[in-house]
Amino acid sequence: MNRTVVMGFLLTLASAFFFAVSGPIAKTMYEIGWTPGSVVLIRLAGSAVLLLIPSLIALHGRWDEVRANWKTVLTYGLVSMAGVQGFYFVAVEHLTVAVALLLEMTAPMLLVFWIWARSRTRPATVTFIGVMVSMVGLLLVLDLRNSDISVFGVVMALAAAVCLASYFLVSAKDSINVPPVALTGLGMGIGALVMTVIVLAGVMPAGAVTSDVDMGGYKVSWILPMSMIVVFTVGAYITGILGLRYIGATIGSFLNLVEVPFSVIVAWFVLSELPTPIQLFGGVFIVGGVGFIKWGEARLARRVASREVVVRTEDLVEV
Numbered sequence: 001m002n003r004t005v006v007m008g009f010l011l012t013l014a015s016a017f018f019f020a021v022s023g024p025i026a027k028t029m030y031e032i033g034w035t036p037g038s039v040v041l042i043r044l045a046g047s048a049v050l051l052l053i054p055s056l057i058a059l060h061g062r063w064d065e066v067r068a069n070w071k072t073v074l075t076y077g078l079v080s081m082a083g084v085q086g087f088y089f090v091a092v093e094h095l096t097v098a099v100a101l102l103l104e105m106t107a108p109m110l111l112v113f114w115i116w117a118r119s120r121t122r123p124a125t126v127t128f129i130g131v132m133v134s135m136v137g138l139l140l141v142l143d144l145r146n147s148d149i150s151v152f153g154v155v156m157a158l159a160a161a162v163c164l165a166s167y168f169l170v171s172a173k174d175s176i177n178v179p180p181v182a183l184t185g186l187g188m189g190i191g192a193l194v195m196t197v198i199v200l201a202g203v204m205p206a207g208a209v210t211s212d213v214d215m216g217g218y219k220v221s222w223i224l225p226m227s228m229i230v231v232f233t234v235g236a237y238i239t240g241i242l243g244l245r246y247i248g249a250t251i252g253s254f255l256n257l258v259e260v261p262f263s264v265i266v267a268w269f270v271l272s273e274l275p276t277p278i279q280l281f282g283g284v285f286i287v288g289g290v291g292f293i294k295w296g297e298a299r300l301a302r303r304v305a306s307r308e309v310v311v312r313t314e315d316l317v318e319v
Helices: 003-030 036-050 052-058 063-068 070-094 097-104 107-119 125-142 151-171 180-200 223-271 277-318
Strands: 213-215 218-220
Touching: 003 036, 003 070, 003 097, 003 213, 003 223, 036 052, 036 070, 036 180, 036 223, 052 180, 063 070, 070 097, 070 151, 070 180, 097 125, 097 151, 097 223, 097 277, 107 125, 107 151, 107 277, 125 277, 151 223, 180 223, 213 223, 223 277
Parallel strands: none
Antiparallel strands: 213 218
16 A cells, blocks of 8 residues: 555545544534534635635645636535535434435435446446345435434435535546645535525524533633534645545545534534434444445456456557
8 A cells, every 4th residue: 555545545544533623613503503604604605714824825826726626626516515514413413423424425325326327337236235225224314213313304414415515526536736725725615605605594594602611511702613623624625625536436425424423422422412323333234334335446447457457458459
């Protein structure tokens, strides 16, 4: 394993940790009266301001690359920033952090069907087994016997999964020459503008309180958790883009599943919140199913590579 791959793994793990911490911290803000609209707006706007100078420095003499990739940059801001964060933080308001995150982690399944539709190459049988196992896990996580689960929260979490799948695809594009810091900064700025319109329109009402926040049994000023959310958001996206460019969307989306245990641990310490045993069991199925999906993708990649070698050999023989 070369250094580039190792670095990609480490950066992707760091990104998963930063993302995992944000959910539980945001929920502590909800408990004192904050709304998802306010949390997401400050998260995006604060991150955009924090990255303004680094982004301008990184883009010095490279604005042509932004103009050449403006559609990708716009999509990144709308979907990967405003979409992922908006839907996920609304879901966290109605579900436990672990359940919301497990539903969001179905994104790799969506990637399988998207790539299948685009490439018109049928996934390996093992991939379909993985999808079925993950679907069983999804049903267990939803715990349909529990009538208290929020259908609205489930829909929001699955919408976040769709946006997350887009994030993996866009972030992994090594053909985009926009520096990762600048791409993140521009995306944050676009996302902040979108969230401003959404909040002003009343789609996601704004609500903020300056009371102290209870974090793991300790009372702290609301400024601390909001600052942590902004800093961790910047760290999550920058390390995520760098990591995905090193190891690709497929491996990155699989490795990103460690966000689930990270989030469960943080939610336990910060919120004393744990999923039910059956939901934990379902989480194991989802992770295991994604493992099968990735195994199937690896087998398919080897199969396609073998066919290409055979075709090239036949062409040489004919010549």
